[in-house]
Amino acid sequence: MKDHSGSINKIENKIRELLPVSTGELARVPSMLAYSLEGGGKRVRPLLCLKFCECVGGKEDDALYFACAVEFIHTYSLIHDDLPCMDNDSMRRGKPSSHIKFGEANALLAGDALLTHAFGILSRACREGGVDACKCIRAVGELSELAGVNGMIGGQYLDLKYENKQADADVLFTMDALKTSKLIEAGCVLGVIAGGGSEEDICRARAFALNLGIAFQIKDDLLETDGADNSDEINNKSTYITLFGKERAAELAEKYTATAIGELDGFGEQSAELKDIAFALLGRTK
Ligand code: GRG
Numbered sequence: 001m002k003d004h005s006g007s008i009n010k011i012e013n014k015i016r017e018l019l020p021v022s023t024g025e026l027a028r029v030p031s032m033l034a035y036s037l038e039g040g041g042k043r044v045r046p047l048l049c050l051k052f053c054e055c056v057g058g059k060e061d062d063a064l065y066f067a068c069a070v071e072f073i074h075t076y077s078l079i080h081d082d083l084p085c086m087d088n089d090s091m092r093r094g095k096p097s098s099h100i101k102f103g104e105a106n107a108l109l110a111g112d113a114l115l116t117h118a119f120g121i122l123s124r125a126c127r128e129g130g131v132d133a134c135k136c137i138r139a140v141g142e143l144s145e146l147a148g149v150n151g152m153i154g155g156q157y158l159d160l161k162y163e164n165k166q167a168d169a170d171v172l173f174t175m176d177a178l179k180t181s182k183l184i185e186a187g188c189v190l191g192v193i194a195g196g197g198s199e200e201d202i203c204r205a206r207a208f209a210l211n212l213g214i215a216f217q218i219k220d221d222l223l224e225t226d227g228a229d230n231s232d233e234i235n236n237k238s239t240y241i242t243l244f245g246k247e248r249a250a251e252l253a254e255k256y257t258a259t260a261i262g263e264l265d266g267f268g269e270q271s272a273e274l275k276d277i278a279f280a281l282l283g284r285t286k
Contacts, residue, residue: 058195155179181213
């Protein structure tokens with residue numbers, strides 16, 4: 001795969017630059033956000049955002065604010081997902097989870113702050129990033145939908161609802177399509193918007209993200225099954241592995257990746273890097 005360290009470095013630097021700043025009694029609050037944001041994340045969603053922007057004729061830098069806003073939302077979802085009332089995971093991105101480090105109430109606040117700040121970043125894209133105001137408004141609408149009740153939150157609701165219950169294949173697909181694909185879709189669609197792509201480009205990005213997200217979640221479940229702490233097992237969660245077994249789940253991850261890659265054909269040669277990223281995610285080890 002092509003080396004994406006240049007793009008990742010841009011994302012890392014912008015994330016740091018966009019962190020809220022506080023002093024005095026509040027000085028610790030931004031550092032709680034920074035703790036979860038910095039170090040260890042693969043930056044898949046923001047990278048897809050930059051690459052989709054390029055794919056439709058924009059420059060990576062045009063999509064940087066949008067990319068970071070999606071990563072702020074993603075990081076909030078991880079902090080909340082790790083809480084004792086959710087998945088109860090004590091490690092995240094190779095270090096103690098936010099609630100282990102700062103306590104449960106502060107972790108809740110850190111997640112809330114990241115969520116709120118993400119929408120401020122979309123407005124700053126216009127005010128200080130030179131992004132067209134109409135693109136920013138469209139991005140606000142897309143991100144709130146995709147991260148909201150009919151998006152990521154809805155998926156998490158189903159995930160909790162089906163704890164201790166076997167979900168069938170249809171429920172599982174819906175759950176993962178919401179919980180995981182929707183935020184990946186946010187990265188992809190916001191990239192197309194930033195790059196000035198057409199409505200047809202946005203449709204292609206959505207179809208790609210749906211399939212990539214399912215493949216991504218199956219791979220995540222496979223990695224969790226092989227890891228030391230399997231919170232899916234502890235929480236009695238339904239996954240493609242509990243439903244179909246490891247071998248069939250791995251085949252399904254391949255199938256959804258191939259479908260995702262196929263959805264990019266309409267972009268022509270411009271989508272080569274995106275195809276490369278989708279394929280590489282299938283072979284990831286974390
Ligand atoms: C509102 C209290 C409250 C909770 C919301 C929305 C939510 C909790 C959780 C979202 C669901 C979730 C965490 C889905 C998992 C998606 C997934 C596979 C995450 C891992 O993503 P990676 O591998 O992580 O990209 P890194 O660390 O590399 O960024």
